[in-house]
Amino acid sequence: MLTATDRYLARLIALPMLGTLVIAAMLFMLDKMLSLFDFVAAQGGPVSVVWRMLANMLPEYMSLAIPIGLMLGILLAFRKLATTSELDVMRAVGLSYGRLLRVPYMYAIALALINFGLVGFVQPLSRHAYEALRFELRSGALGASIKVGEFTTLGKRMTLRIERSRDEGRNLQGIFVRAVSRNGQSVAVTAAQGTFLATDDPDTIIFRLRDGVLVNDGPKYQTPRILSFSSHDLPIDLPKIENFRGRDVDREKTIPELVVIGKNHQTPDKLRNEVRANFHYRMVEVVFMMLLPLAALAFAIPPKRSTSALGVFVSIIFIVTYHKINQYGESVGALGKVDPIIALWGPFVLASALVLWMYHVIAHRPGGQPIGALEYAFSKIGKQAARLLRMGRRRGSASSAAEGAA
Secondary structure, X not given: OOOHHHHHHHHHHHHHHHHHHHHHHHHHHHHHHHHHHHHHHHHOOXXXXXXXXXXXXXXXXXXXXXXXXXXXXXXXXXXXXXXXXXXXXXXXXXXXXXXXXXXXXXXXXXXXXXXXXXXXXXXXXXXHHHHHHHHHHHHOOOOOOOOOOOEEEEOOOEEEEEEEEEOOOOEEEEEEEEEEOOOOOEEXXXXXXXXXXXXXXXXEEEEEEEEEEEEEEOOOOOOOEEEEEEEEEEEEEOXXXXXXXXXXXXXXXXXXXXXXXXXXXOOOHHHHHHHHHHHHHXXXXXXXXXXXXXXXXXXXXXXOOOOOOHHHHHHHHHHHHHHHHHHHHHHHHHHOOOOHHHHHHHHHHHHHHHHHHHHHHHHHOOOOOOXXXXXXXXXXXXXXXXXXXXHHHHHHHHHHHHHHHO
16 A cells, blocks of 8 residues: 555656656657668658658667666655655654665566566567668668669669659659660650559559650661650559568567577577577566666765765666676677676676665665765865866956056
């Protein structure tokens, strides 16, 4: 049963946690959006593909943003309690840190289950869909093979150039087409406008041209034949496009699929190492979320009579550094240089020991401050910087006064 204190803590944690989660996910997506726009523009694809690709990358970004949001949500809530002396009141009435962590662990367990669903089942499928869109862009299956302002070859016998494109490719202007048949005849067409139309044959489309000139030439013609037209349908055979691969990459396998492949002794050693490394990477990222409430509490409480925000800065460095170490451990484990269990669970044990030590210091040692040495060092550096700044201002004022007297 939740008490009034629990509900108060839940409200304090919810707002910064959700805000941090949304901001972190948006920053990840904004960074990816810029590169996707460049990629799609280079391939000549429609802008709508960018949003589809970003939607498929969202589960991956959410799996990174959830731990950051959980850490900062709990940290900022306890920091507010500490700086306003509410935490001292709660401790004075008999609420231990273990009791105060009940609500943060409710958040942690719920978000860990959501993150497990994302990294275990949703993210592999969305990653495969993202790679399929990249393949279709490169192969031209999305109409991306026709680039505005460039000569494009369709098959071996047709060359096409489009000057302008409007309404997302539905209205093409300034068109030049040259096609050569197997018997040596050639057709060159210029038209003011054109539109691609689908047919019953999936391998053929109709290019409907308007207001143009057609020039037909061949070995049997003494002079080329020229025809002006207001509307002309030109059939185009689409080039054959390969089918995209299946979910053969370890990152695109769900957790049960990874377990089956990893336990199969007939699996090649290279693939088995990659699968095991990816499985343990996903699991260790989820399990590590159980340590975040303890770490957030240790980073949140500043020294007495201090409003230092160093703990917020150090907490972000801590969680990002641990994530990068896990990525390196996955790479080393996939290469077979180190067993994936050691490469990924070894850093987890060390990080767990560090977090438990920090929690023990803050919770069981009177006046304990796990990052007290860092607080002291940054305080000294801040004082020295302020003193140097004051000295610089005094020298500047003295030199100005001397120049005025002169």
